[in-house]
Amino acid sequence: MALFVIVASLGLIAPNATALALANTRAAGSAAAMLGVVQLTIGAVAAPLVGLGGTATAVPMAAAIATFGIATLVTFLVFCRPAPVAV
Numbered sequence: 318m319a320l321f322v323i324v325a326s327l328g329l330i331a332p333n334a335t336a337l338a339l340a341n342t343r344a345a346g347s348a349a350a351m352l353g354v355v356q357l358t359i360g361a362v363a364a365p366l367v368g369l370g371g372t373a374t375a376v377p378m379a380a381a382i383a384t385f386g387i388a389t390l391v392t393f394l395v396f397c398r399p400a401p402v403a404v
Contacts (some may be wrong), residue, residue, distance in 0.1 A: 323382060359385075 338348040363381055370377025 335352060338352055339345045341348065363385070367377045367381045370380070
């Protein structure tokens with residue numbers, strides 16, 4: 318059930334994140350390239366690491382999901398600042 322919730326939420330998160338990254342028309346090409354490179358690099362690094370954990374249990378996959386979830390939270394807290402309040 319938890320895996321379903323995580324995978325289902327990707328359908329809401331990924332398109333919105335891509336649209337926000339490409340919203341700046343001056344750098345849309347660079348943003349699209351960066352999104353592709355980051356996604357493919359993370360996939361290329363994470364998949365073999367999870368595979369090294371074995372196939373007898375889902376713990377390696379759960380650990381990878383938890384690790385990337387925490388990394389996402391840290392990235393959000395470090396790079397996303399609240400917008401200045403207009404007076």
